[in-house]
Amino acid sequence: MVKGIVLAFLAFAVFAWGDAIVKEIGHGLDPFEVTFFGYLIPLILSPVFMKRGDSLVDLVRWNRPWLMGLRVFLIAATTPLSVMAFRSLPFAEAFAILFLMPSLVTVLSIFILKEHVRWRRGLAVCAAFIGVLVIVRPGFREFLPGHLAALMAALCAAGGVITGRMIGHTEKRFTLIGTVFLATTVLAGVLMIPGFAWPTAHQWVLLLAFAATAFAAQALFIVATIYAPADRLGAAQYSQILWALAIGALFFDEWPDALALLGIAIVVAAGLFIFAREQTLKRGRPDAVPLPETVPPAPAATSTPH
Incomplete structure (x- = not known):
């Protein structure tokens, strides 16, 4: 268990550095182009995740095609939206808004999965939204396109979680992992065409580094699930x-003010409470069907395990 937790923390550290690379690329390249090259190499290397009995055809052979199609679209849309957020917002601020995802999962589960959410989780969801309002401070600060992109990324990631729960264990692990790389690459590849610009040598280095972090972080998380259940590792994402705070301060000269830090703390605390509460409820229902995914779908390089 301890080895799995350590590997999960390492995986999320790599995810964070991958997002820092995205921010470093800045506005020099179209966000869809960044996404395309960032996921092309992981797609090519994705067969390393195959188990005995898997085949490349499993990438497009789905047992529940409509749900899988919706899931891969939502997760594929998450990455370029996250890239937009990281490019235009302070690093920690973008992360905090993306961490609204667990609260959005709780809200969507009420309406789509008809789950009963008790008052404690309901209060945590409200607190998370208040935390985001403290960070963004509408009416007192300029509402940037990056804020909307981060909110949309969190919503798409939450939708990916909900569809994953609806899919259950009907799909192979390689299918769930590989389709994320495939769909993200294809969607970004089509959308990057109007704004395509050939990367400079420096940008190529950054793009390759981003692709390496995306693949390495996913691989580390998969190895972590060998030693600990995936749903027990989710809290590590909040590291x-x-x-984000350290990288933003040291490399981008971004120093959040007191209110921003308060909002970040509220969002993180609410997310951790929701995670802990779900774990408690799960232990009280031993017959519950476990979540199917053993690797987090990734907005930019940011993972969203569930």
């Missing part, structure tokens, strides 16, 4: 906010 990314510490990396």
Whole structure:
């Protein structure tokens, strides 16, 4: 168990550095182009995730095609939206808004999965939204396109979680992992055409580094699930906010003010409470069907395990 937790923390550290690379690329390249090259190499290397009995055809052979189609679209849309957020917002601020995802999962589960959410989780969801309002401060600060992109990325990631729960264990692990790389690459490849510009040598280095972090982080998380259940590792993702604060300050000269730090703390605390509460409820229902995914779908390089 301890080895799995350590590997999960390492995976999320790599995810955070991958997002820092995305921010470093800045506005020099179209966000869809960044996404395309960032996921092309992981797609090519994705067969390493295959188990005995898997084949490349499993990437497009789905047992529940409509749900899988919706899931891969939502997850594929998450990455370029996250890239837009990281390019235009302070690093930690973008992370904090993306961490609204667990609260959005709770809200969507009420309406789509008809789950009963008790008052404690309901209060945590409200607190998370209040935390985002404290960070963004509408009416007192300029509402940037990056804020909307981060909110949309969190919503798409939450939708990916919900569809994953609806799919259950009907799809192979390689299918769930590989389709994320495939769909993200294809969607970004089509959308990057109007704004395509050939990367400079420096940008190529950054793009290759981003692709390496995306693949390495996913691989580390998969190895972590060998030693600990994936749904027990979710809390480790919140270590990314510490990396975001440190990277933003040291490399991008971004120093959040007191209110921003308060909002970040509220969002993270609410997310951790929701995670802990779901774990408690799960232990109380031993017959519950476990979640199917053993690797987090990734907005930019940011993972969203569930």
